[in-house]
Amino acid sequence: MKRFLRDDVMEGGCGENLFASVMELLLTAAVSLAGVGEGLVHVRPELAPNRSPLSLGPGRVEFSAVALGYSFSGETRSVSAALRGMASDMLLYWGSGSPPCWRVMIALEEKQLSGYRSKLLSFDKKEHQSDEVKALNPRAQLPTFKHGEIVVNESYAACFYLEVKRQLLFMNSSFISSVFKSQGTRLLPEDPSELALVYQRVFESQNLQQKMYEVAFYDWVFPEGERHESAVKRKRESLIEELKLWEGYLEKTVRGSYLAGRSFSMADVVCFPVVAYFPRLHCPPERCPRLMEYYHMLKERASIKASWPPGWIENPVGPESLKNL
Amino acid sequence: MKRFLRDDVMEGGCGENLFASVMELLLTAAVSLAGVGEGLVHVRPELAPNRSPLSLGPGRVEFSAVALGYSFSGETRSVSAALRGMASDMLLYWGSGSPPCWRVMIALEEKQLSGYRSKLLSFDKKEHQSDEVKALNPRAQLPTFKHGEIVVNESYAACFYLEVKRQLLFMNSSFISSVFKSQGTRLLPEDPSELALVYQRVFESQNLQQKMYEVAFYDWVFPEGERHESAVKRKRESLIEELKLWEGYLEKTVRGSYLAGRSFSMADVVCFPVVAYFPRLHCPPERCPRLMEYYHMLKERASIKASWPPGWIENPVGPESLKNL
Numbered sequence: 001m002k003r004f005l006r007d008d009v010m011e012g013g014c015g016e017n018l019f020a021s022v023m024e025l026l027l028t029a030a031v032s033l034a035g036v037g038e039g040l041v042h043v044r045p046e047l048a049p050n051r052s053p054l055s056l057g058p059g060r061v062e063f064s065a066v067a068l069g070y071s072f073s074g075e076t077r078s079v080s081a082a083l084r085g086m087a088s089d090m091l092l093y094w095g096s097g098s099p100p101c102w103r104v105m106i107a108l109e110e111k112q113l114s115g116y117r118s119k120l121l122s123f124d125k126k127e128h129q130s131d132e133v134k135a136l137n138p139r140a141q142l143p144t145f146k147h148g149e150i151v152v153n154e155s156y157a158a159c160f161y162l163e164v165k166r167q168l169l170f171m172n173s174s175f176i177s178s179v180f181k182s183q184g185t186r187l188l189p190e191d192p193s194e195l196a197l198v199y200q201r202v203f204e205s206q207n208l209q210q211k212m213y214e215v216a217f218y219d220w221v222f223p224e225g226e227r228h229e230s231a232v233k234r235k236r237e238s239l240i241e242e243l244k245l246w247e248g249y250l251e252k253t254v255r256g257s258y259l260a261g262r263s264f265s266m267a268d269v270v271c272f273p274v275v276a277y278f279p280r281l282h283c284p285p286e287r288c289p290r291l292m293e294y295y296h297m298l299k300e301r302a303s304i305k306a307s308w309p310p311g312w313i314e315n316p317v318g319p320e321s322l323k324n325l
Numbered sequence: 326m327k328r329f330l331r332d333d334v335m336e337g338g339c340g341e342n343l344f345a346s347v348m349e350l351l352l353t354a355a356v357s358l359a360g361v362g363e364g365l366v367h368v369r370p371e372l373a374p375n376r377s378p379l380s381l382g383p384g385r386v387e388f389s390a391v392a393l394g395y396s397f398s399g400e401t402r403s404v405s406a407a408l409r410g411m412a413s414d415m416l417l418y419w420g421s422g423s424p425p426c427w428r429v430m431i432a433l434e435e436k437q438l439s440g441y442r443s444k445l446l447s448f449d450k451k452e453h454q455s456d457e458v459k460a461l462n463p464r465a466q467l468p469t470f471k472h473g474e475i476v477v478n479e480s481y482a483a484c485f486y487l488e489v490k491r492q493l494l495f496m497n498s499s500f501i502s503s504v505f506k507s508q509g510t511r512l513l514p515e516d517p518s519e520l521a522l523v524y525q526r527v528f529e530s531q532n533l534q535q536k537m538y539e540v541a542f543y544d545w546v547f548p549e550g551e552r553h554e555s556a557v558k559r560k561r562e563s564l565i566e567e568l569k570l571w572e573g574y575l576e577k578t579v580r581g582s583y584l585a586g587r588s589f590s591m592a593d594v595v596c597f598p599v600v601a602y603f604p605r606l607h608c609p610p611e612r613c614p615r616l617m618e619y620y621h622m623l624k625e626r627a628s629i630k631a632s633w634p635p636g637w638i639e640n641p642v643g644p645e646s647l648k649n650l
Contacts (some may be wrong), residue, residue, distance in 0.1 A: 139532075149523045154528035159425075161521045196486045198476045203479035207464075226553045234548075245463055314454055 063083075087115035093133055093144040093166040095123045095313035099209060099273035100155035101143045106269045107159040109303030110185040120310070154201070159269055163187045185303075187266040198260040201249075201267035206261075208246065211239040211272045216281050234325060243288045250290035256297065264301070270297050281311065283322035372492065411472075412440035418469040420448045420459055422599035423637035424534060425480035426468045431594045432484040434628030435510040445635070481527070484594055488512045510628075512591040523585040526574075526592035530584075533571065534599045536564040541606050561650060567612045575605040575615035579601075581622065589626070597623050608647035 008150045050147035090113065121127035121142060127157050129140045137144040145151070145158045152158045189195050214221055214235045222231070250257065259269040275295050278288060284293045298304055312318070376525040415438065419426035433441050446452035446467060454465045462469040462478045470476070470483045477483045514520050539546055539560045547556070575582065600620050601614060610617045623629055637643070 138573065147521075151519045152521045152525050154525055156525035157521070158527040160524050161517075164517070164520060192486075192489070193475050194470075195489060196477045196482070199482035199485050200479055201478050203482040223559075226551075226556050228551045231551050234530070248463065297645070 011082050011285065023130035080303065081265065087113040088117065089148045090116035091146045092118040093121055093128070093136075093142055094118060095121055095128060095142045095319075097309040098123070098142055098279070100141075100310065102273035102276075102307060103155050103270045104158045104162075105307035106147060106303050107162045108189070109306045110187065110264075110269065111162050112184045113162070116308060125312045130165075154272060159187070159266060184320055185264055187264075187269060189261075189263065189265065192257050194261055198265045201260045201265075201271050205267065205271035207273060208242055211235065211242045212274055212277055212322075215239045215325070216277060240287065240325065247288055250294060255293070257294075258298075259294070268298065272304060273286065277318075279320060280317070282320045283323035283325050287325055327340065362616070367502035370450050402624045412438040413442065414473045415441035416471045417441055417443040418446055418461075418467055419443060419454070420446055420453060420467045421528060422634040423448070423467055424602070426465075427468060427598035427601075427632060427634065428480050428595045429468045429487075429516065431628050432487045432512070432591075433596065434631045435589075435594065436487050437509045438487070450554070481544065481595060482513070488591065510589055512589075512594060514586075514588065514590065519586055523590045526585045526590075527595050528595035529570075530592065530599060533567055533596065536567045537599055537602055537647075540564045541602060544562060565650065568616065572613055572615050575619060582619075583623075584619070593623065597629060602643075603647060605643035605645035607643070607645045608650050612650055 042315070050108065079322065081089050087108075089194075090103075090108070092104060092108070094105065108114065121133070123142075127141045128144075133142070134140050136146055139153065139301050143155055144153050147161075150161075152161045153256065188198060203248075215232075218232060218235065221228065238242070253261070258264050258268050259271055275291055276299070279285070279295060299308075412433075414613050415433070417426075417429060417433070419430065433439065434437065438518075446455070446458070452458075453467045453469075458467070459465050461471055461476050468480055468483065469478050472486075475486075477486045505591050511578065513523060540557075543557060543560065544552065574584070578586070583589050584596055597620075598618055601624070604620060605619065606609070624633075
């Protein structure tokens with residue numbers, strides 16, 4: 001009996017390894033199709049004489065690829081149990097309202113991993129500089145994110161990791177993923193031109209975040225004695241120009257679109273927490289009417305409601321830092 | 326009869342049954358690809374038994390997947406011809422020495438797409454603000470990158486796009502990719518923990534770039550009248566701390582390692598152009614000895630030599646902006 005883990009990397013070449021890979025692919029395809037599969041698969045080529053069609057029993061799957069002349073049997077576990085197991089291996093240290101933390105939380109929700117463990121830390125009390133965080137993150141920043149022994153702290157990196165890891169759970173193959181629907185939102189589309197736009201908006205969103213920070217939190221970014229009216233003015237103008245770009249992008253789409261097209265994507269995961277600061281900090285809506293429409297649409301989304309900053313629920317009205325934009 | 330275009334090279338020899346299985350997989354994948362992308366299947370003729378349901382002639386492949394109910398025929402072309410075709414559809418506007426431009430160029434070289442078209446523009450002459458660039462990039466920045474009708478301007482986005490697009494050319498399946506060796510360097514590893522580290526370093530490199538910029542190009546980033554000795558001092562200290570982090574990462578690896586492990590990866594593509602500024606701007610090597618070892622190893626790499634900034638070849642000695650770090 002050949003026993004292996006689905007996440008094993010199968011190297012090229014023929015022989016038992018490739019045989020196992022092929023068997024795994026076919027068997028998992030069948031299991032995924034039946035909606036029951038996960039985890040260890042036992043490939044039992046000795047069952048080959050049994051040419052019965054696909055049959056499923058409790059906790060067990062038997063599959064015969066008549067055209068290929070192979071039969072298989074494997075034990076099954078439920079997908080939801082696997083997801084629960086995966087989520088409980090995850091630990092997120094976060095701070096309320098921090099866009100980098102928030103985007104990781106949205107990604108976790110979208111990936112149906114809401115059972116992850118988390119620790120809410122206080123920036124005010126400098127809890128993010130604790131030894132506990134520093135042990136995982138030499139930058140002593142939030143988010144700090146751990147999945148088993150894997151540590152991914154940069155917020156964009158964690159979002160990308162969650163997207164790919166989630167695919168791997170189901171099938172080490174984007175082809176099968178596209179045929180056999182997996183749970184959770186697909187955040188990076190398969191189509192190359194759609195994907196290109198998602199990547200473009202994902203990385204462009206860093207401009208919006210940086211420029212918003214430097215205006216809304218100017219006194220926090222620049223210490224006393226290094227502040228200048230000329231800089232404030234220039235940064236405000238730069239932020240207004242940045243907003244015009246995003247307005248332009250949305251104006252080219254039909255109403256109800258997301259940041260990178262008709263589907264919710266990684267661009268929304270990383271950018272929404274930044275967009276949400278504009279209404280919260282009283283930015284005049286006429287500065288970015290389409291972005292505000294987008295905001296009102298997105299704030300009703302389950303993943304975003306589930307991850308809404310607790311500090312914002314407690315104090316729904318934010319400071320007026322962007323009122324004069 | 327469906328028609329598909331694919332390009333792949335099959336390695337090794339297989340038994341007849343297994344060969345049929347592999348072909349079934351290829352065909353199955355091809356079904357999903359009809360209407361998605363282009364490419365060609367190239368099967369080494371000596372591996373192809375003359376048997377139903379698969380038959381192969383020189384320059385032409387015909388087979389049917391009985392189990393799936395599809396038949397295919399396609400013309401075979403070489404992989405290199407497909408790559409040349411892909412590269413000639415690409416156009417890069419770039420500036421000499423710009424880290425964002427350089428990283429896209431390294432990715433293109435690593436992906437064996439060196440036949441891409443390019444236009445070297447002068448920042449000094451403000452050619453990046455030309456209408457030609459603005460038509461593709463509302464930010465009027467370099468790089469500006471176009472592949473067919475797809476425009477991806479953010480440098481990280483372009484690198485990610487090239488990685489994924491290149492995989493798609495070969496097979497829309499990471500499983501198949503691992504079996505059928507593709508040309509070019511794989512920049513995002515398949516193993517989840519390796520991938521997590523690559524993502525982490527990719528996004529962390531933005532800190533190094535930002536901090537290097539703000540010290541080396543302080544007068545360019547901050548206009549006259551907004552410059553402060555206190556800020557210069559703080560930013561220098563911050564850059565020194567940043568370098569210590571990267572030194573720490575490298576110290577935990579064996580000598581000869583890359584930024585995210587034993588293989589060259591996306592982390593090196595995006596970060597090397599930033600690292601290269603330290604020796605060029607006369608940063609004392611004792612500030613980052615391991616990073617300098619890494620630099621000397623990488624600068625001999627073909628993709629990096631091929632994309633070395635022409636301005637640096639002309640003037641090998643850079644200004645002394647980091648001499649006093």
